[in-house]
Amino acid sequence: DAGVIQSPRHEVTEMGQEVTLRCKPISGHDYLFWYRQTMMRGLELLIYFNNNVPIDDSGMPEDRFSAKMPNASFSTLKIQPSEPRDSAVYFCASSYRGMELFFGEGSRLTVL
Amino acid sequence: AQTVTQSQPEMSVQEAETVTLSCTYDTSESDYYLFWYKQPPSRQMILVIRQEAYKQQNATENRFSVNFQKAAKSFSLKISDSQLGDAAMYFCAYRSAYNNNDMRFGAGTRLTVKP
Numbered sequence: 001d002a003g004v005i006q007s008p009r010h011e012v013t014e015m016g017q018e019v020t021l022r023c024k025p026i027s028g029h030d031y032l033f034w035y036r037q038t039m040m041r042g043l044e045l046l047i048y049f050n051n052n053v054p055i056d057d058s059g060m061p062e063d064r065f066s067a068k069m070p071n072a073s074f075s076t077l078k079i080q081p082s083e084p085r086d087s088a089v090y091f092c093a094s095s096y097r098g099m100e101l102f103f104g105e106g107s108r109l110t111v112l
Numbered sequence: 113a114q115t116v117t118q119s120q121p122e123m124s125v126q127e128a129e130t131v132t133l134s135c136t137y138d139t140s141e142s143d144y145y146l147f148w149y150k151q152p153p154s155r156q157m158i159l160v161i162r163q164e165a166y167k168q169q170n171a172t173e174n175r176f177s178v179n180f181q182k183a184a185k186s187f188s189l190k191i192s193d194s195q196l197g198d199a200a201m202y203f204c205a206y207r208s209a210y211n212n213n214d215m216r217f218g219a220g221t222r223l224t225v226k227p
Binding site: 042043045089091093098099100101102103104105106108 | 145147149154155156157158159162203207215217218219220
């Protein structure tokens with residue numbers, strides 16, 4: 001079975017631009033998570049969905065961040081406008097009934 | 113709030129030797145799950161092993177085993193017969209059994225394997 005698929009793997013953009021990160025969870029998983037990883041703060045949970053419904057977005061740093069899950073097989077994390085401090089690796093993960101997380105390969109974002 | 117502490121930022125081991133990575137956690141809950149994840153240079157987080165708090169028996173997965181001490185709130189990972197491919201960042205994680213989505217990660221331990 002395919003694992004969690006994220007795109008793009010790498011994104012370099014300029015400050016002020018819109019960034020959209022994409023995720024396809026493992027088929028049949030009912031939870032989807034977005035994490036951000038930085039050297040300073042480690043892994044931070046940004047938001048998670050259960051059956052496509054956002055449950056907790058308290059980790060989303062600012063209104064510039066938004067996430068959607070229009071169906072069970074697709075989610076996006078959008079940053080608009082992007083800032084240099086948003087530079088990080090963004091992980092998507094999915095799980096079944098809240099058990100262990102299966103992570104994608106991450107999207108490395110660099111905002112210049 | 114639950115916290116996970118990995119006190120060893122870096123560890124190194126000789127190939128074929130055994131190494132133990134430490135993890136402690138703080139919780140007032142009685143039921144929870146503990147995990148070790150491996151993050152190689154490829155960046156993907158890979159589940160290594162899982163332990164249910166209600167189980168007294170330590171989990172084992174091939175060369176990976178844990179020493180789970182519930183009273184001490186300790187959850188160490190032992191890697192036997194270390195291989196070059198074991199070189200990675202290792203993260204300890206805690207998940208509440210009452211809030212399925214409250215998973216907390218430690219800061220990680222970077223493991224180097226010397227040939």
